[in-house]
Amino acid sequence: MTESAYEELQTGRLGPATFELLRRLVHQVRRGTGFAPPEGHTVWSDDAAYDVISAMLSQEGAGQRFVTVCFTQAADEASLERLFLTSIKNFLIDEAKKTPRGKLRRRIARLMGEDAAYRKLKGSPPRWALADHAEGAVWQGDLDDLIAQAAQVKGVGITRWNHSGPTPQQTVHALMAILLSVLQYAQGAVREEELAKVLEARFELLAPARMTPLFADEGTVAAIVEQHAATTAPDPTGVEGVAEDIWQRLSPNERLLLPDLDKDAHHAAQLLEIRQGHAALVLSNLKTMLRDALSADSDPQVVMAALLRRCSKAAS
Numbered sequence: 001m002t003e004s005a006y007e008e009l010q011t012g013r014l015g016p017a018t019f020e021l022l023r024r025l026v027h028q029v030r031r032g033t034g035f036a037p038p039e040g041h042t043v044w045s046d047d048a049a050y051d052v053i054s055a056m057l058s059q060e061g062a063g064q065r066f067v068t069v070c071f072t073q074a075a076d077e078a079s080l081e082r083l084f085l086t087s088i089k090n091f092l093i094d095e096a097k098k099t100p101r102g103k104l105r106r107r108i109a110r111l112m113g114e115d116a117a118y119r120k121l122k123g124s125p126p127r128w129a130l131a132d133h134a135e136g137a138v139w140q141g142d143l144d145d146l147i148a149q150a151a152q153v154k155g156v157g158i159t160r161w162n163h164s165g166p167t168p169q170q171t172v173h174a175l176m177a178i179l180l181s182v183l184q185y186a187q188g189a190v191r192e193e194e195l196a197k198v199l200e201a202r203f204e205l206l207a208p209a210r211m212t213p214l215f216a217d218e219g220t221v222a223a224i225v226e227q228h229a230a231t232t233a234p235d236p237t238g239v240e241g242v243a244e245d246i247w248q249r250l251s252p253n254e255r256l257l258l259p260d261l262d263k264d265a266h267h268a269a270q271l272l273e274i275r276q277g278h279a280a281l282v283l284s285n286l287k288t289m290l291r292d293a294l295s296a297d298s299d300p301q302v303v304m305a306a307l308l309r310r311c312s313k314a315a316s
Contacts, residue, residue, distance in 0.1 A: 002017070003017050004017055004077045005017045005018040005020070005077065005080060006074060006076060006080045009067070009080075014067060018067070019053065021080075021081065022049075022053045022084060022088070023049045023050060025081065025084050025088055026052050026053065026088055027044070027049055028085065029085065029088050029089050029092060030044055030049075030092070032124070032125075033089065033092070033124060033125050034191065034193055035092045035095075036101075038051045038052055038055065038095070052088070052091070052092070055095075056087070056088070056091050066087050070083035070084055101193075101196050101197075104196045104199065104200070105126075105192050105196045107167060107175075108175060108179065108192070108195060108196065108199065109128075109192060111172060111175060111176060111179075112128055112179065115176070116131060117130060117131055117180070118131065118179075118183075119133070121138075121189050125191050125192065125193065126191070126193075127189035127190060127191050127192065128179075128183065128189060128190060128192060128195060129188060129189035129190070130180075130183050130184065133183075133187065133188055133189065134188070137187060137188030137189065138189045139186035139188045139189060139190045139191075139194075140188075142277075143197060143198070143275070144275060144276075144277030144278065145185075146185070146186065146190065146194065146198045147197075147198055147201045147202070147275075147277060147278050147281065148277065148281060149181060149185040150178050150181065150182055150198050150199075150201065151202065151281045151285065152181070153177055153178055153181045153202075156173065156174040156177045156178065157174060157203070174203070175199060178198065178199060178202050178203075179195060179199075182195065182198055201274070201278050239299065239302050239303055239306055240306055242293075242303050242306075243303050243306035245293075246289075246290070246293045246303070247307060249293075250286070253272050253274075253282050254285075254286045254289075255310075255311065256271060256272060257271065257272070257282065257286055258286075258307055258311050259308060259311055261283075261286070261287065261290075265277075265279050265280035265283055266279075268280070268282065290304075
């Protein structure tokens with residue numbers, strides 16, 4: 001007969017039965033809470049679960065002590081499982097709080113918690129609704145739909161993003177405007193994790209600026225750049241000024257997409273390493289902005305060449 005984890009620990013051994021129980025419980029916790037996989041893993045797997053267990057066992061000042069504490073408090077296998085489950089959940093919560101998204105979640109939770117217009121639902125995972133939403137109403141739609149709704153909110157932006165201390169008032173206004181719009185659209189409670197992802201997508205809060213070498217389609221883009229790159233004369237037409245104004249208004253992701261305007265959303269998603277729905281919005285907004293910015297007073301082709309030269313310089 002196979003020895004249980006409780007029986008195994010009675011002999012003073014941390015053996016295969018205990019590791020198997022911990023593995024199973026890690027998966028149980030992550031399925032019920034939506035925690036991201038540990039660093040080094042893009043998806044949850046047994047290897048990811050064992051990495052979590054290893055991290056728990058190697059905690060400075062704790063280590064295997066959590067196993068001993070759980071065992072001494074347990075009366076049987078069932079109570080041992082419950083104690084392990086609580087320990088794993090608390091560990092994953094602590095780890096999530098250390099991540100940039102975890103910090104963003106704590107910030108928006110504090111802001112919504114201080115505003116009577118928002119209401120936090122009881123239970124796990126944390127969900128937020130508007131105070132006037134029907135009791136029990138929960139958003140069941142796709143994250144991309146919430147991201148698309150956030151993209152429709154105009155006139156808000158974040159120019160200062162501090163990682164500690166009070167949140168600047170303009171930033172608070174921008175965050176709350178998006179949260180309000182998204183929750184009104186959802187007509188029900190949305191998971192705190194998903195609200196954080198919407199804000200990341202809308203303001204690119206956590207994405208580092210990334211640049212890439214200039215891509216050219218059959219030499220077309222490269223030819224335009226080369227045609228004007230040698231120009232060293234003054235800028236009497238103001239083209240460089242127009243290009244610089246547009247460049248400063250572009251987000252890091254939009255700058256990254258400039259050389260690939262003729263590509264589709266699938267390509268953009270791979271290039272930006274984001275969801276395809278979000279990539280499609282970034283690409284669409286970029287094209288719309290360029291159409292509006294490239295006025296008849298300037299040669300659009302020359303302005304685009306100046307913009308593409310900036311891409312080349314940023315990538316070098």
